Amino acid sequence: MADAKPKPPILEVERLTKYFGGLAAVKDVSFEVREGQIFGFIGPNGAGKTTLFSIIAGALKPSSGKVRSRGRDITALKPFQLVQAGIARTHQIVRPFREMTVLENVKLASHFGRKNVTSDSAAEEHAMQILTWFGMETFAQKSASILSVGLQKRLEITRAMATEPDLLLCDEICGGLTHVETAAMLDWLRRIRDRGTTVMYVEHDVKAITAVCDRILVLNYGRKLSEGAPDHIQQDPAVIEAYLGHPPGRRQEG
Amino acid sequence: MSTSPAPLPIRLLAQWRTFAPSWMILAGLAVMPLLLSSPNFIRLLFVTLLWITTSVAWNLLGGFAGQISFGFAVFYGIGAYTTALSMNAGVNPFIAFLVSAITAAAASLLVGLPTFRLRGPYFAIATIGISEAVRVVMTNLSFTGGASGYRIVEHRAFRQLDHYYTALVLASIAVAFSVFISRTRFGLGLNAIRQDEDAAAGLGVNPYAYKLGAHALAAALTGMVGGVFSRYAAFIHPQGVFGFQTSVHILLMPVIGGIATIWGPVLGGVVFGIVEEQIIASFPEIHLFIYGSMLILIILVEPGGILGAFRKLLRRIHGRR
Ligand SMILES: Nc1ncnc2c1ncn2[C@@H]1O[C@H](COP(=O)(O)OP(=O)(O)OP(=O)(O)O)[C@@H](O)[C@H]1O
Ligand SMILES: [Mg+2]
Numbered sequence: 001m002a003d004a005k006p007k008p009p010i011l012e013v014e015r016l017t018k019y020f021g022g023l024a025a026v027k028d029v030s031f032e033v034r035e036g037q038i039f040g041f042i043g044p045n046g047a048g049k050t051t052l053f054s055i056i057a058g059a060l061k062p063s064s065g066k067v068r069s070r071g072r073d074i075t076a077l078k079p080f081q082l083v084q085a086g087i088a089r090t091h092q093i094v095r096p097f098r099e100m101t102v103l104e105n106v107k108l109a110s111h112f113g114r115k116n117v118t119s120d121s122a123a124e125e126h127a128m129q130i131l132t133w134f135g136m137e138t139f140a141q142k143s144a145s146i147l148s149v150g151l152q153k154r155l156e157i158t159r160a161m162a163t164e165p166d167l168l169l170c171d172e173i174c175g176g177l178t179h180v181e182t183a184a185m186l187d188w189l190r191r192i193r194d195r196g197t198t199v200m201y202v203e204h205d206v207k208a209i210t211a212v213c214d215r216i217l218v219l220n221y222g223r224k225l226s227e228g229a230p231d232h233i234q235q236d237p238a239v240i241e242a243y244l245g246h247p248p249g250r251r252q253e254g
Numbered sequence: 255m256s257t258s259p260a261p262l263p264i265r266l267l268a269q270w271r272t273f274a275p276s277w278m279i280l281a282g283l284a285v286m287p288l289l290l291s292s293p294n295f296i297r298l299l300f301v302t303l304l305w306i307t308t309s310v311a312w313n314l315l316g317g318f319a320g321q322i323s324f325g326f327a328v329f330y331g332i333g334a335y336t337t338a339l340s341m342n343a344g345v346n347p348f349i350a351f352l353v354s355a356i357t358a359a360a361a362s363l364l365v366g367l368p369t370f371r372l373r374g375p376y377f378a379i380a381t382i383g384i385s386e387a388v389r390v391v392m393t394n395l396s397f398t399g400g401a402s403g404y405r406i407v408e409h410r411a412f413r414q415l416d417h418y419y420t421a422l423v424l425a426s427i428a429v430a431f432s433v434f435i436s437r438t439r440f441g442l443g444l445n446a447i448r449q450d451e452d453a454a455a456g457l458g459v460n461p462y463a464y465k466l467g468a469h470a471l472a473a474a475l476t477g478m479v480g481g482v483f484s485r486y487a488a489f490i491h492p493q494g495v496f497g498f499q500t501s502v503h504i505l506l507m508p509v510i511g512g513i514a515t516i517w518g519p520v521l522g523g524v525v526f527g528i529v530e531e532q533i534i535a536s537f538p539e540i541h542l543f544i545y546g547s548m549l550i551l552i553i554l555v556e557p558g559g560i561l562g563a564f565r566k567l568l569r570r571i572h573g574r575r
Contacts (some may be wrong), residue, residue: 024440052289057456059452059455059456078455078460079452079455079456080456080458080459080460080461083456083457088456088457089456091453091456094454095450095452095453096455097445097446097449097454098449099445099449100445100446100449104442107442108442108443108446108454108457108459109457109458111438111439111442111443112443112454112456112457112458112459113457113458114458118439120437120438123439135441159457160456160457162457163457163458208488211398
């Protein structure tokens with residue numbers, strides 16, 4: 001094992017920068033995500049976490065910098081091409097197809113995801129499997145518009161997982177959830193990781209992030225402030241100063 | 255658990271209940287001219303069938319995919335002129351209709367490639383611009399007679415029923431197509447694009463390609479209607495087939511009936527076929543104004559159109575679901 005050539009990382013971000021007008025939402029950020037990790041991102045409101053995810057998922061074009069997956073340059077790929085490359089995301093503000101049932105929402109992802117199921121019955125079967133895996137099968141025939149916030153967040157993940165990604169980007173999936181729901185959600189993340197999907201996870205809740213992540217990157221004003229194992233992050237003076245040091249009330253909710 | 259799907263005839267038979275009303279309507283329309291042979295009535299049915307077809311066609315893009323185009327006169331007009339030119343060159347009319355479908359679909363790609371980079375209202379406005387530009391070009395194109403129009407010479411006796419049954423077949427094809435698409439992966443993708451284009455793209459749908467596809471299918475059908483109409487009218491001019499009011503008609507019907515449904519556009523076509531001539535005859539100066547007002551009213555009061563209002567009513571009668 002020691003002699004084996006290390007696999008190129010599932011995600012390699014190199015000096016990524018994104019300007020909105022004069023504002024640098026993401027500035028010179030570089031990092032690597034290894035397969036099998038849960039890789040966390042924290043940072044105050046407006047730190048650039050969602051922007052970073054949107055660039056990786058192809059929804060935004062970076063001003064400069066590169067994104068690679070397993071050595072392949074994926075910077076210029078469109079969102080649907082990234083799905084085929086094995087990268088899927090959830091949205092901070094959930095975006096279910098409200099005129100569809102829960103099952104149809106997931107079926108769409110089964111159809112168009114990496115499995116590329118073309119037959120209707122096969123797609124439905126695949127979607128039901130994923131729904132069942134996430135304990136959502138009882139909601140299959142419900143309209144997506146009537147789900148509770150917690151379930152909508154779960155649908156968001158279920159749908160992304162139905163594309164069969166190797167890398168899942170989760171943007172604040174616990175925002176607005178109760179403690180019990182949050183604990184359950186973190187469990188799902190671990191199970192997703194154990195199932196073979198690498199996870200990138202943004203959350204405001206430092207406790208949640210440190211509980212579940214193998215590695216954490218701290219963003220501040222678009223820049224990388226610190227990166228390392230949870231213990232390392234919690235003891236980094238720069239992080240404590242810029243983020244953890246703030247009175248807790250100020251950084252609640254995003 | 256996994257069951258292999260039954261063969262198509264069996265599946266169709268199993269769904270006969272769903273389609274029974276459609277078959278009955280089709281049969282009714284097929285025998286209608288034999289029972290009521292008033293030429294005026296058949297003409298009205300003919301025109302209505304053509305409108306239904308464009309309405310259903312527009313709905314593939316404007317309804318299913320949610321891309322509101324004000325530019326379908328381009329395809330209607332191109333279809334009309336293609337058939338006219340082909341027939342005068344000695345081509346069989348039915349071959350000419352197919353050629354119309356192809357030229358209209360090709361034109362839809364030229365229109366769609368730049369405009370589908372735009373979204374929502376910007377797309378709609380761009381289609382108006384292109385449509386008007388095409389009309390101006392056609393008004394000045396000398397080999398088609400420019401503004402004074404173009405005449406078809408068909409060396410066959412005019413038989414109204416020929417035209418009627420052509421329109422009936424075309425309308426049936428359009429509806430069957432619409433039903434089929436709504437049940438496929440393609441239809442599901444269009445549906446997702448309408449509801450949230452970015453979310454759809456994030457799950458693997460290629461919105462640009464899908465819009466181009468829906469546009470081409472809609473244009474092909476609309477082009478054929480233009481062809482059937484021009485053969486019937488035997489005389490076409492840019493102000494008519496390429497006119498802005500043609501685009502407005504084509505868009506108004508599905509909106510009246512109920513966008514993004516199967517039967518809404520059909521219903522809209524029927525309503526429009528019945529009232530169109532009355533409106534134009536009674537208010538020749540301001541009929542476009544009336545259409546505009548209708549459009550705004552529907553969007554404000556009941557975006558689901560007649561079908562949407564009807565469904566709401568049913569729900570109220572049956573109580574909340
Ligand atoms: N489309 C946009 N246009 C202009 N500015 C934007 C856009 N999207 C984000 N921004 C700005 O970029 C900065 C980073 O925003 P981003 O949403 O990435 O932060 P975030 O870390 O996800 O914040 P939160 O924790 O509140 O979700 C903010 O200042 C934001 O206002
Ligand atoms: Mg965010």
